[in-house]
Amino acid sequence: MNPPGKKILVIDDDADLIKAIGTRLRAEGFACVSAGDGVQAMAAARREKPDLILLDLGLPGGDGYHVLERLKTLTPTSSTPVIVLSAKDPQVHEARSLAAGADAFFHKPAESATLMAAIQRLLGEVGPSTP
Amino acid sequence: MTDRPIVAGKRVRACRFISLGVALAAGLVLTGWMLHAPTLLRVRSDLPAMNPITALCLLLGGLASARLATRESSALGRGLALAAAALAAMGLLAGFPAAGVIGDRLFAAWQARPEWRPMPQGTAAAMILIGLALALMDARALRTRTWSQVMVVMAMAPSLLTLGLLSFGAPLRSDLPLLQPMPIQTAVAIAALASAVLMIRPRGGVMEVVWGDTMGSATFRLMIPVVILVPVALGWLHLIGIGRFEELSQSAALVATLTTMMLVAGLWFVARGLSRAEAKRVEAERALVESQQRLEMVLHSVGVGVWDWNIEADTVTFDDIVKAQWHVEHDGPVRMQEVIAHIHPHDRRRAIGRVRRAVRVGHEYITSYRILHPDGAVRVLGARGYVTRDAQDRPVRLTGINWDMTLQHEAELARSHAQLQQLELKDQFISHVSHELRSPLTVVFSFLEILLDGLAGELNEQQREFLEISQRNAVQLRQMIDDLLDVTRAQTGKLAIHPRRMRVAGEIEATLEGLRPQALAKRLTLETALPEALPAALADPYRVRQVLTNLVDNAVKFTPEGGSIRVTVDEASEGLLLSVIDDGPGIPPAEREDIFRQLYQIDYGAPTARKGLGLGLYICRQLVTKMGGKIWVESAQGQGSRFCFTLPCYSPAAAIAPLLTPDNLARRAFHLLRITCQPSSARSWSDKDEAALIDVYEVVRSCTLPDRDMVLPRLGVEDDRESILVLACGDPAAVATLERRIQGQLSLSPALHSGRLAWIIHALALDPAIIPQQDPARWADALARNVETALDDAAAWRDAA
Numbered sequence: 001m002n003p004p005g006k007k008i009l010v011i012d013d014d015a016d017l018i019k020a021i022g023t024r025l026r027a028e029g030f031a032c033v034s035a036g037d038g039v040q041a042m043a044a045a046r047r048e049k050p051d052l053i054l055l056d057l058g059l060p061g062g063d064g065y066h067v068l069e070r071l072k073t074l075t076p077t078s079s080t081p082v083i084v085l086s087a088k089d090p091q092v093h094e095a096r097s098l099a100a101g102a103d104a105f106f107h108k109p110a111e112s113a114t115l116m117a118a119i120q121r122l123l124g125e126v127g128p129s130t131p
Numbered sequence: 132m133t134d135r136p137i138v139a140g141k142r143v144r145a146c147r148f149i150s151l152g153v154a155l156a157a158g159l160v161l162t163g164w165m166l167h168a169p170t171l172l173r174v175r176s177d178l179p180a181m182n183p184i185t186a187l188c189l190l191l192g193g194l195a196s197a198r199l200a201t202r203e204s205s206a207l208g209r210g211l212a213l214a215a216a217a218l219a220a221m222g223l224l225a226g227f228p229a230a231g232v233i234g235d236r237l238f239a240a241w242q243a244r245p246e247w248r249p250m251p252q253g254t255a256a257a258m259i260l261i262g263l264a265l266a267l268m269d270a271r272a273l274r275t276r277t278w279s280q281v282m283v284v285m286a287m288a289p290s291l292l293t294l295g296l297l298s299f300g301a302p303l304r305s306d307l308p309l310l311q312p313m314p315i316q317t318a319v320a321i322a323a324l325a326s327a328v329l330m331i332r333p334r335g336g337v338m339e340v341v342w343g344d345t346m347g348s349a350t351f352r353l354m355i356p357v358v359i360l361v362p363v364a365l366g367w368l369h370l371i372g373i374g375r376f377e378e379l380s381q382s383a384a385l386v387a388t389l390t391t392m393m394l395v396a397g398l399w400f401v402a403r404g405l406s407r408a409e410a411k412r413v414e415a416e417r418a419l420v421e422s423q424q425r426l427e428m429v430l431h432s433v434g435v436g437v438w439d440w441n442i443e444a445d446t447v448t449f450d451d452i453v454k455a456q457w458h459v460e461h462d463g464p465v466r467m468q469e470v471i472a473h474i475h476p477h478d479r480r481r482a483i484g485r486v487r488r489a490v491r492v493g494h495e496y497i498t499s500y501r502i503l504h505p506d507g508a509v510r511v512l513g514a515r516g517y518v519t520r521d522a523q524d525r526p527v528r529l530t531g532i533n534w535d536m537t538l539q540h541e542a543e544l545a546r547s548h549a550q551l552q553q554l555e556l557k558d559q560f561i562s563h564v565s566h567e568l569r570s571p572l573t574v575v576f577s578f579l580e581i582l583l584d585g586l587a588g589e590l591n592e593q594q595r596e597f598l599e600i601s602q603r604n605a606v607q608l609r610q611m612i613d614d615l616l617d618v619t620r621a622q623t624g625k626l627a628i629h630p631r632r633m634r635v636a637g638e639i640e641a642t643l644e645g646l647r648p649q650a651l652a653k654r655l656t657l658e659t660a661l662p663e664a665l666p667a668a669l670a671d672p673y674r675v676r677q678v679l680t681n682l683v684d685n686a687v688k689f690t691p692e693g694g695s696i697r698v699t700v701d702e703a704s705e706g707l708l709l710s711v712i713d714d715g716p717g718i719p720p721a722e723r724e725d726i727f728r729q730l731y732q733i734d735y736g737a738p739t740a741r742k743g744l745g746l747g748l749y750i751c752r753q754l755v756t757k758m759g760g761k762i763w764v765e766s767a768q769g770q771g772s773r774f775c776f777t778l779p780c781y782s783p784a785a786a787i788a789p790l791l792t793p794d795n796l797a798r799r800a801f802h803l804l805r806i807t808c809q810p811s812s813a814r815s816w817s818d819k820d821e822a823a824l825i826d827v828y829e830v831v832r833s834c835t836l837p838d839r840d841m842v843l844p845r846l847g848v849e850d851d852r853e854s855i856l857v858l859a860c861g862d863p864a865a866v867a868t869l870e871r872r873i874q875g876q877l878s879l880s881p882a883l884h885s886g887r888l889a890w891i892i893h894a895l896a897l898d899p900a901i902i903p904q905q906d907p908a909r910w911a912d913a914l915a916r917n918v919e920t921a922l923d924d925a926a927a928w929r930d931a932a
Contacts, residue, residue: 014570020577027586058566087569089562089616091627098822105818109573109609112580 006123007031009050011041011067012085013060021054024112030119036060038067045077052123053077055102057086057093065100072101081122085110142330146200149327153320154193160186160316181314182250184222188258189320191215195265196324200331209266216262222250223259251313253289257321260286261328268331280329287325288392290318295391340403345413347405354398433534440467440529442490456512456533458504475501475509486516490526494518499536511540554623561619565612572612576605614746618729621753628671628757629825631845632781635668635675635707636661639698642679649687656695657683665700667781668707669844670758675778678754678762681747682711682774689715690771706760706779714771723764727752751776783843784915787858790841791914795860801914802866803895804857806831806873811889816851823888824853830880831855834872843918856918870894 008030010021018034025032033048035041037060045053053071057064068084071077084097087108094105104118164183192215198208250258264279264286293313329341340348341355430437436452446464449457457473459465474482478500489496499513516531579602581587583595590598620626643657650657668675679698686696690713697712718726725731730745748762755762755776762776779785795801808827810820824845832842835857843856857873859866870892877890 014574016574017570017577020574020581023581023586024577027581027584087566087573089566091620091625094818095822095825098819099826103817103819108569109576109605112577112584 005031006051007033007048008119009041009044009048009053010034011036011044011053011059012056013037013058014056017056024116028116041067042070042074045071045074045080049076050080052119053080053082054085055082057084057088057097065097068097068100068102083115083118083122085115143200146327146330147197149323149330150193150196150200152193153324153327154190154197156316156320157186157189157193161190181317181320182222182254184218185250185254185258185314185317188215188219188222188250188262189317189324191218192258192261192265192324193327195262196328196331199265199268200327209268212262212265212268214262216259216266219250219255219258219262223252223255251317253293253313254317254321257286257289257325261321261325264328268328283325283328287322289313290321290325291392292389293318294322340399340406343406343410345406345409347402347409350405351398351402355395430532435532435534437530437532440531442526442529453533456510456535457502473502475503477501482514486529489516489518490529494520509537510535511537551623554619558619558623558625561615565616568612569609572605572608576602576609579605611746614750617750617753618746621750626753626757628674628754629828629845630669630671630758632667632847633670633672633675634665635670635700635709635778636665638672638675639679639700639709642676642683643698646680646683646687649684650696653687653690653692655687655690655693658695658697660697660699662700662702665707666702667847668778669781669786670760670778674754674758678751678776679709679711681751682776685747685774686711686713686715686772689713691715703777705777708775708777710773710775712771712773717768717770718764718766718772719768720766723766726764727762781844782915783918784912786843787841787914787918790838790858790860792838795839800860800862802859802861802863803917804859804866804870804873805893805895806855806857806877806890807852807893808855808888808890809852811887816848820888821848824848826880827877827888827890828855830876831857831873834869834876835859836869840869858914858918866894 006029008025010018010025010032011034012018012021013036015036018036022032022034033044033050035044041055041059044050055064055068055071057068059067064084064086068082071080071082081103082101083104083106084093084102085106085108086093086097090105090107094107097105103122106115106118160181161183164186191211195208195211195215198205198211202208260282264282267275267279267282290313293315341351429435430450431452434452436450436454436456438447438449438453440447441464445466447467447470448464449459453459457470459470459473471479471483482498482500485496485498495515495517497513497515499511502510502512504510513534513536514531516529518526519528519530521527579598582590583598583602617626639659639661643659647657683696683698690696694714697710699710699712701708701710722731727748729749731749752762755778759779760777762774764772764774766772806827808824810816828842828845835842839861840857840859843858846854846856857869859869861869874892
């Protein structure tokens with residue numbers, strides 16, 4: 001049902017959550033890579049060239065916005081859709097992250113059905129990007 | 132009785148001087164009599180000599196008077212006075228030939244001495260009266276003082292009469308039956324002593340008139356010598372042989388003397404009338420001055436200043452306090468315009484408005500404003516003014532007070548600042564806690580979904596049931612955390628509402644769709660009653676759904692299995708009326724208001740219902756109120772509840788009403804600007820576009836001038852586009868400036884992800900055909916119709932594009 005081989009990068013400092021999201025994504029037929037902090041995230045993004053990125057704003061050792069900005073300015077990922085997945089106050093951070101270039105914002109905990117729908121829509125919008 | 136000395140004033144010294152003078156003269160007469168030196172007893176050899184008894188009386192009286200003049204009360208003085216009176220009484224009795232056997236015996240010795248002639252009755256009576264008056268003299272009792280003064284005046288009468296008769300040339304050896312001739316020196320001595328006694332304690336009593344400070348008293352004092360001393364002087368001149376007067380008949384002299392005395396009495400009455408009237412006036416003036424001093428003292432001590440504006444002359448006068456408060460340097464009245472210049476520019480318009488309204492229609496105003504001192508200091512003044520109107524109801528004066536409330540104001544500011552800071556801290560804390568709680572909850576939530584979706588293997592029936600219970604509770608936990616955040620936001624005023632034109636029917640359907648699984652689980656029926664053509668509401672769709680979810684969720688929780696829940700919408704006077712009706716247990720009347728309070732939970736004893744923080748309805752009330760509606764519950768116990776809330780209708784006419792001020796209407800120059808936004812590339816509207824549009828709306832709003840321009844409420848996205856309308860008031864040049872400003876700000880705004888939304892600004896002409904030329908009252912409707920036309924135009928433009 002999903003385009004096979006689409007790769008999603010999950011950036012979050014919570015290993016348990018990475019495991020949960022990874023399980024869900026793999027069940028939906030996506031390939032999943034993960035990163036636990038900003039440095040790892042940038043390295044993984046360059047190395048893996050993901051089709052979509054799930055980003056947590058509260059990363060250790062640096063602001064999630066900083067990562068978002070670099071993802072959106074550096075060439076390999078500048079056109080990759082980014083979904084921000086954060087537990088922070090949406091009243092403040094939804095508009096701010098969208099302004100910073102994110103394509104969607106989800107407040108944790110989000111229903112996986114709606115999250116998956118957003119992923120599908122964003123991947124469809126970008127069109128198939130074969131590595 | 133104390134024997135305290137009296138502080139010697141001029142009058143006391145004069146009194147002592149005269150009294151001692153009389154005593155000395157009497158002493159000389161007595162000495163002369165004892166030494167048989169008759170020259171000392173006579174003025175002229177052919178005039179009668181002073182009786183030695185009289186001389187003794189005068190000596191005693193003079194000493195008594197001198198003593199009493201310097202003491203509040205003196206036993207010695209009284210004793211001397213009483214002795215003089217007794218002696219005079221004896222002298223009087225001795226004069227009566229038919230005093231009876233006792234009298235004859237008693238006065239035989241007296242009568243045997245030819246030089247001890249009986250005292251003339253007038254002299255005796257005068258001395259008795261003076262002696263008694265002196266004995267009665269009391270510093271404290273006004274009544275005895277009055278009586279003693281009356282007696283002294285009466286005592287003066289015979290001596291004055293004698294002097295008067297002499298003055299008018301009557302023969303000294305009188306044939307009057309009642310009045311034996313009084314020797315002239317006796318008459319003078321008695322008159323002098325009586326005057327001295329009158330001077331002893333003049334305050335109060337009948338002599339008040341003579342010694343008072345009033346004009347009447349002064350005139351009286353001035354007239355007395357003229358009326359008395361002139362005839363007396365004439366008499367003396369006659370006596371010592373210098374004057375040459377015609378012989379007058381005795382009766383004519385008596386009439387003249389009595390007339391003089393009556394003149395004195397008449398003068399006294401007039402003077403008394405005058406002094407009483409004057410005393411009253413003086414008393415009233417003193418009371419006025421005192422009350423003014425008291426008032427000033429009070430005003431000074433509480434720091435209240437008084438000012439007075441004469442409206443016609445346009446002069447403002449003020450006291451020293453106001454001068455200091457307003458930092459006015461120069462003295463004298465100033466014009467109102469100069470006073471107003473001291474008011475802080477931000478408060479000036481409001482202050483002038485208050486004063487103007489009070490002058491135009493009212494009688495009183497109360498306000499406060501800031502005063503800008505030249506050194507930059509700002510004081511906050513409270514002000515209260517009263518308008519005085521004349522008979523034609525025209526304002527004449529504006530009198531008012533100012534008081535300094537700077538400290539109070541600062542304290543209030545500090546308090547509210549501290550309060551806000553506390554709330555801010557709480558907000559930060561809860562925001563942090565909610566974030567931290569959410570992360571682990573997300574993990575729980577995700578794995579529950581994974582398990583329930585069978586991604587970790589097939590589940591048996593019981594495992595599925597248990598996991599579903601866990602999931603339901605996880606959802607509830609998430610709701611509680613959301614509520615907690617919203618409550619904190621409501622308290623810090625950060626509950627964001629983005630109202631726009633919206634259809635409530637769609638929101639209701641969507642909400643119910645989300646809650647249907649829970650209703651099905653309890654076998655509840657969910658129904659709606661939505662009229663076909665409902666006007667659009669002006670509200671935030673996200674918040675409306677939040678309120679509806681809360682209400683329906685409550686209804687599902689409290690309605691017993693198999694019941695029904697109905698959601699209805701009606702048009703009401705306040706806008707749209709949305710109701711959620713259940714047939715649950717109902718709400719006791721006493722709790723119908725309480726349930727909208729924070730942390731309030733009704734205890735039904737049903738364990739299933741007791742989940743939640745008790746914040747849901749509180750948040751609902753905050754949200755509905757912020758959107759301009761009301762929320763309440765109608766319920767009868769045991770017959771279910773009906774939760775109602777209202778939302779305002781979207782109405783361009785109502786929205787633009789605040790802009791239609793008399794000033795703006797007088798300009799009669801309104802323009803519409805339309806900013807149409809759509810995604811720059813061909814794609815459907817997304818959340819990101821929605822966030823960007825909120826930014827666009829805020830940027831446009833920041834470009835408008837309050838009172839002059841207005842951004843109309845958002846129309847809502849239709850066909851992936853939305854138009855923001857600005858109603859601007861001003862000439863075309865001003866509108867062009869506004870357009871440029873919006874264009875510039877939008878392209879500069881860092882909040883807008885450049886290139887995501889495309890916007891086009893159009894100036895729309897208002898249709899002159901529907902603008903009424905004469906009736907400004909209909910402008911609101913006309914403009915609203917124009918706005919509606921503009922909406923249609925926007926649709927047409929869309930179609931063309």
